Amino acid sequence: METPAEHAENLAQLIKAIESTYEVNQSEIARAIGVAPATVNAWKLGKRGSTRGPNPEKLRSLHGAFPKFSEERIFAAARRAAPGPLDEEAERRLLTLFRGLTEEQQRSKLIEMSALNEANKQ
CATH class of the missing domain: 1.20.5 (Single alpha-helices involved in coiled-coils or other helix-helix interfaces)
Incomplete structure (x- = not known):
């Protein structure tokens, strides 16, 4: 169960948590979600690169590749509202x-x- 404190984390903290939990590095995260390692590095350093921030599909890919982290938690760390489910x-x-x-x-x-x-x- 995730705590409110976990929801207060930013994307850089989330990337560090993914690295620690799954024992992966930025390149492995990048490969798993189809982005350049520089993109994950920018997220980890708190540089968004654009005013829009991470692409929602890439955020969903993070959840797919690293399912111990809920989609809601990932979107919250990126300061975005998670899209609703669509079955x-x-x-x-x-x-x-x-x-x-x-x-x-x-x-x-x-x-x-x-x-x-x-x-x-x-």
């Missing part, structure tokens, strides 16, 4: 609903969803 049934329902919209409504929803997605990246 196959939910995805199917969304697609069914989307197909029932007019072309104009579909364009509108895509714009709205894109804006929400971008807001979550900041």
